[in-house]
Amino acid sequence: MLAICRIDDIPAGESVRFDAHVPIAVFNADGEFYAVDDTCSHQDASLSDGFLEGCFVECPLHAALFDLRTGMPSCLPAKRPIRTHPVSVHEGWIYVHVIRQEEVA
Amino acid sequence: MSFHNPIGSGCRRDGGLMSTLAIVGASLAGYSAAQQLRAAGFDGRLVMVGEENRLPYDRPPLSKDFLTGRLPAGELALADQADVDALGVDWELGRSAVALRPGEAAVELDDGRRVEADGVIVATGARPRPLPGAERVSGVHLLRTMEDAVALRAELVSGRPKVAIVGGGFIGAEVASSCVELGLEVTVVDSAELPLADVLGSRFARLCAQLHAERGVGLRFGATVAGLVTDANRVRGVRLADGSRLDADVVLVGIGVRANVDWLAGSGIDVGDGVQCDAGCVTSNPAVVAIGDVASVYRPELGRRVRAEHWTSATQQASTAVNNLLCGYTAHEFRAVPYFWSDQHGVRIQLAGEPRPTDEVTVTDGNVAERRFLAQYTRDRHPVGVLAVNHPRAFARARRALARHPRYVPI
Numbered sequence: 001m002l003a004i005c006r007i008d009d010i011p012a013g014e015s016v017r018f019d020a021h022v023p024i025a026v027f028n029a030d031g032e033f034y035a036v037d038d039t040c041s042h043q044d045a046s047l048s049d050g051f052l053e054g055c056f057v058e059c060p061l062h063a064a065l066f067d068l069r070t071g072m073p074s075c076l077p078a079k080r081p082i083r084t085h086p087v088s089v090h091e092g093w094i095y096v097h098v099i100r101q102e103e104v105a
Numbered sequence: 106m107s108f109h110n111p112i113g114s115g116c117r118r119d120g121g122l123m124s125t126l127a128i129v130g131a132s133l134a135g136y137s138a139a140q141q142l143r144a145a146g147f148d149g150r151l152v153m154v155g156e157e158n159r160l161p162y163d164r165p166p167l168s169k170d171f172l173t174g175r176l177p178a179g180e181l182a183l184a185d186q187a188d189v190d191a192l193g194v195d196w197e198l199g200r201s202a203v204a205l206r207p208g209e210a211a212v213e214l215d216d217g218r219r220v221e222a223d224g225v226i227v228a229t230g231a232r233p234r235p236l237p238g239a240e241r242v243s244g245v246h247l248l249r250t251m252e253d254a255v256a257l258r259a260e261l262v263s264g265r266p267k268v269a270i271v272g273g274g275f276i277g278a279e280v281a282s283s284c285v286e287l288g289l290e291v292t293v294v295d296s297a298e299l300p301l302a303d304v305l306g307s308r309f310a311r312l313c314a315q316l317h318a319e320r321g322v323g324l325r326f327g328a329t330v331a332g333l334v335t336d337a338n339r340v341r342g343v344r345l346a347d348g349s350r351l352d353a354d355v356v357l358v359g360i361g362v363r364a365n366v367d368w369l370a371g372s373g374i375d376v377g378d379g380v381q382c383d384a385g386c387v388t389s390n391p392a393v394v395a396i397g398d399v400a401s402v403y404r405p406e407l408g409r410r411v412r413a414e415h416w417t418s419a420t421q422q423a424s425t426a427v428n429n430l431l432c433g434y435t436a437h438e439f440r441a442v443p444y445f446w447s448d449q450h451g452v453r454i455q456l457a458g459e460p461r462p463t464d465e466v467t468v469t470d471g472n473v474a475e476r477r478f479l480a481q482y483t484r485d486r487h488p489v490g491v492l493a494v495n496h497p498r499a500f501a502r503a504r505r506a507l508a509r510h511p512r513y514v515p516i
Contacts, residue, residue: 044165044166044169044176046497049497050497050498050501051498051501051502058501060497060498061446062417063504080188
């Protein structure tokens with residue numbers, strides 16, 4: 001579990017990126033916080049640069065949408081889901097429980 | 106093709122009486138079509154014909170991270186084995202289609218076999234134009250396929266070759282950038298005084314030239330190639346029309362592409378600069394649709410057809426075309442603001458819309474000097490395009506706004 005930042009540090013519609021074993025992006029989707037792997041499943045774009053619409057983030061390069069709740073690409077041809085990481089908020093701090101690849105096998 | 110879905114019978118998303126569909130071309134457009142067909146509920150036989158003997162992969166990295174070695178071949182796959190298995194496709198890889206015979210409802214392959222199909226999706230793409238007279242000279246490369254990229258990379262990483270790039274478009278610019286990353290001496294030759302000016306406008310075309318110059322790329326703009334200097338069929342340089350000579354151990358030719366339509370000769374399908382389609386990617390035969398780089402799609406608002414070579418066009422057209430094929434008539438039209446990107450010299454350029462060099466350009470966010478900005482193109486005060494450099498989120502917002510704008514004027 002990593003303390004990332006204060007909730008005020010991520011205004012609605014914005015994101016922050018931090019480096020765990022892989023880069024992870026944390027989004028504020030209208031007051032709900034979500035954390036996902038930052039690299040889109042096409043490999044060459046950073047989702048924290050993506051446009052946020054509801055709880056979907058648009059890949060900034062290919063314009064595919066990913067559901068921040070599930071990591072599923074909502075439209076073709078994004079090839080595979082991105083990994084999601086549980087987020088909790090405690091006393092104004094955002095914590096991310098970083099899931100490593102081995103845990104989802 | 107025998108036409109089993111009479112017009113007006115309504116959309117049968119499962120394909121109705123169509124039991125077999127053939128997709129000719131197994132790159133992004135073709136693979137997207139397969140995905141869309143299954144997503145739409147088509148549960149008949151699906152045959153995919155691909156000239157390259159490999160599963161679908163993503164081409165944009167070939168000129169960039171694949172060429173520099175940062176991205177291995179495996180990372181370019183558009184699908185992993187589980188996705189491929191789930192699609193339930195009969196693959197004909199390493200085979201090309203040589204003829205379409207609508208009367209016999211068949212696609213003929215280069216080994217003489219025939220694939221019988223009730224409908225065909227043409228996704229055969231395009232191939233790079235060669236430099237006349239350079240086709241068989243060793244050291245001269247085109248770049249389209251992974252095989253092309255592997256061959257080019259092998260030469261770039263053995264010794265320290267001098268590289269000349271003929272053509273200062275996006276492929277040429279991206280390969281020049283990759284050569285710099287590989288520590289190579291590289292020169293771009295283009296007959297235009299300012300390459301990319303017709304696409305980006307002169308202000309941002311100059312910015313691209315400046316990026317090259319800052320990273321030490323030699324620029325020979327306004328220079329026409331007269332021929333190659335060769336020694337025992339190996340390239341040694343490029344001869345320019347002004348009589349000068351540019352030494353080069355490796356030459357990359359990036360002077361545009363030609364749509365792969367030759368195999369459709371005699372099929373009755375209208376072809377020109379691409380397969381001639383209506384606004385829904387449907388050809389002159391309603392059981393044949395065309396998508397991606399090979400498709401020249403009618404744009405009602407322009408009153409003419411446009412052949413786009415963009416990544417997102419390939420995937421979006423697949424959706425439109427597949428639905429129309431399953432419906433048996435043009436129930437959906439392809440409407441999307443054209444969009445593409447280019448990565449060069451550490452800068453990501455994104456452009457949406459169809460600006461012309463004469464449009465007015467305004468930087469609306471960020472700073473050109475800092476190489477992070479958003480610019481709007483307007484014509485008669487109507488928005489016609491948006492360009493971003495290293496400003497992806499602002500670009501996404503502006504691209505959507507452009508698509509929604511009631512006065513957006515495509516061309």
